[in-house]
Amino acid sequence: xxxxxxxxxxxxxxxxxxxxxxxxxxxxxxxxxxxxxxxxxxxxxxxxxxxxxxxxxxxxxxxxxxxxxxxxxxxxxxxxxxxxxxxxxxxxxxxxxxxxxxxxxxxxxxxxxxxxxxxxxxxxxxxxxxxxxxxxxxxxxxxxxxxxxxxxxxxxxxxxxxxxxxxxxxxxxxxxxxxxxxxxxxxxxxxxxxxxxxxxxxxxxxxxxxxxxxxxxxxxxxxxxxxxxxxxxxxxxxxxxxxxxxxxxxxxxxxxxxxxxxxxxxxxxxxxxxxxxxxxxxxxxxxxxxxxxxxxxxxxxxxxxxxxxxxxxxxxxxxxxxxxxxxxxxxxxxxxxxxxxxxxxxxxxxxxxxxxxxxxxxxxxxxxxxxxxxxxxxxxxxxxxxxxxxxxxxxxxxxxxxxxxxxxxxxxxxxxxxxxxxxxxxxxxxxxxxxxxx
Numbered sequence: 001x002x003x004x005x006x007x008x009x010x011x012x013x014x015x016x017x018x019x020x021x022x023x024x025x026x027x028x029x030x031x032x033x034x035x036x037x038x039x040x041x042x043x044x045x046x047x048x049x050x051x052x053x054x055x056x057x058x059x060x061x062x063x064x065x066x067x068x069x070x071x072x073x074x075x076x077x078x079x080x081x082x083x084x085x086x087x088x089x090x091x092x093x094x095x096x097x098x099x100x101x102x103x104x105x106x107x108x109x110x111x112x113x114x115x116x117x118x119x120x121x122x123x124x125x126x127x128x129x130x131x132x133x134x135x136x137x138x139x140x141x142x143x144x145x146x147x148x149x150x151x152x153x154x155x156x157x158x159x160x161x162x163x164x165x166x167x168x169x170x171x172x173x174x175x176x177x178x179x180x181x182x183x184x185x186x187x188x189x190x191x192x193x194x195x196x197x198x199x200x201x202x203x204x205x206x207x208x209x210x211x212x213x214x215x216x217x218x219x220x221x222x223x224x225x226x227x228x229x230x231x232x233x234x235x236x237x238x239x240x241x242x243x244x245x246x247x248x249x250x251x252x253x254x255x256x257x258x259x260x261x262x263x264x265x266x267x268x269x270x271x272x273x274x275x276x277x278x279x280x281x282x283x284x285x286x287x288x289x290x291x292x293x294x295x296x297x298x299x300x301x302x303x304x305x306x307x308x309x310x311x312x313x314x315x316x317x318x319x320x321x322x323x324x325x326x327x328x329x330x331x332x333x334x335x336x337x338x339x340x341x342x343x344x345x346x347x348x349x350x351x352x353x354x355x356x357x358x359x360x361x362x363x364x365x366x367x368x369x370x371x372x373x374x375x376x377x378x379x380x381x382x383x384x385x386x387x388x389x390x391x392x393x394x395x396x397x398x399x400x401x402x403x404x405x406x407x408x409x410x411x412x413x414x415x416x417x418x419x420x421x422x423x424x425x426x427x428x429x430x431x432x433x434x435x436x437x438x
Contacts, residue, residue, distance in 0.1 A: 041065045041167055045174045055178060059083035062171050066164045067157050072141075072175065074149040075292040076249035077101040077285060098252050103281040110284065114138060118150045119292055124168045126160065135160060139172045143180060143241065147292040151175070180241070193218070193247070193260030197267050201310045211306040215271070221256055223271035228300040228309065229254075229332075230316035231266040234325050235294065246293065253285045254278055265317065269309070275302055283332070290331035296323065298333045318342040340432045358430040360414045365434070367413065378406045379416065383428050387418070 041061070048057045059070040060083045071082040079086065079099040086092060091105040109115045114127055117138070124139040134155040141149040151172055153160075196214060198204075205211050212222040231246065243266055247259040250268055254277075259268040270277045277299060278286065290297060298319035300312040315335045322341055323333055335342075344353055364376045378396060382403075385391035393403040410416040417423050 042170055045171065049174055049178055052181075055081035055175065056083060058171065058174060058178060062153075062167070065167055066153060066160075068153050068155050068160070068164075069157075070171075071152045071154075072149060073101065073152060074249055074252075075147060075289045076252040077106050077288075078249065078252045080149065100252060103285065106285060106288070107281065110288065115288055119147055124151075124165045124172070126165075137165065137168060139168055141172055141175050141179065143176055146294055148176075148179060148241065148245075193258055194262065196258065197260045197262040197269075200269075200306070201262055201313050203307070203310060205307070208306045211309075215258065215269075218258055220258055221271060222306075223273045225272050225275065225302050225304055226306060226309070226312075227270045227272065227277035227302055228312045228316050229268040229270065229277070230298045230313070230320060231268070231290075231295055232298075232320050233293070233295050234328070246295075249289060250286075253282055253289060262313070263317075265320070267313065267316070272302075277302075287331045296320075296328065296331055296333060298323075298335070298338075300335050301339075315339070315342065318345070340429075341436050344433065344436050353433055353436075356430070357433050358426045360416055361427060361430045361434065363414050364410065364416075375406060375410050375414075378403065379410065379418075379427060380431055382407075382418070383424070383431065387424070 044061050045058060048061060055072055059072060059081055062070050063083045069082070069084055069086065071086055072080045074080050077100050079092070079101075086099075091102055092099055093102050094100070106115075108129070112127070112129070114129075117125055117127075118140045121140060122142070124137050127136045127138060129136055132154075136155065137151075137153040137160055139151045140147045141151065151168060153168060196218075200211065205214075215222050231250070243261050246266055247261070250259045250266070251257055254268060254270055257268050257270045259266065261267065272278075286297065289295075298316040300315040303309070303312050319333050319335060319338045319342070322338055322345070361376065361379075364379070367373060368376050374396075378392070381395050382389070382392040385395055389403055390400055393400045396403065407416070407418060416427075
């Protein structure tokens, strides 16, 4: 793959070369003609933008100039527009009533690092894709630095020139402006979904059957299990479009779901007959969407009673206030990793938390600080390694006999007893309390 920086015509350099006799009259004339042709095509793009002709017309103009078919894709891999109309069964399918790129093809894009290049590059780049005999050109569509989609142009009819790539770069910037004023792709059911979540979380439904009937009216099938996801931007400045835009993309990824907003938060309710909220392929698509839009998602515990949805919304909402951007290792935060911190936040008095820490661990911490020992780390590693002495010794890079020596020392110095299950539970809880009460 190669990236193209489309500053193709520098008239100062051209005139300088001409004055030195390095280029001919014909070369100068050809350069001026090329520049005028490019300006003519740009003017057509800007005129279509000004008249509000829409995305399809912009791609039609691009097709006339470049001579190869264009497809505009949002960050959920749904097709926003194409010219000519695409109908490639190898790469496309209908999902949630929208034409989308198949999971297998989007996964290939990720494996070949095309998705990564789209996210990081601000210029068009060419790529070879296995089983296709022509070049592909991709460029991201950005709004306030956030990637909201990308252009894809397939070199079916002819090879790409430098002028083509420069034009595609201008097309990208034009589409960015069009997307900011064009709401034809927004979710027309957004208001209904928002009202549904308001009624659900304020407990206005009389019974669960009424909730399930409402889901059926939305075309969503109730299941035995449910999850809630909440979405937010890592930085408040990243929200660049209407919430409906993001809701529509999320529902394209998580089919058989409802997405709306509540208290300014984008929320998705996912019915599922399994103990997983989504397939691994859809999880990958969701993570890519979150990366492109610089967002995170929080995922509740699974639940079975829709009348209890408000409690699981609290789980998702709490994580949005607890995470630190520097701590993010995954775009989807699981409540299981944050539940203890959430519970501790509910307790208003920090003295209660401190008093709940097992005294033996306080003594160990003080002893370690004064004697430069690692007894607390030893106990913590033992718990983290599912209470396996060999695994803990390996993680600590010590011999197993050294590990047991430390355990015996902790028993004699602090009364630690790893054979007592109640004590071990208290030690584990205390370690978590010590971590969050620093």
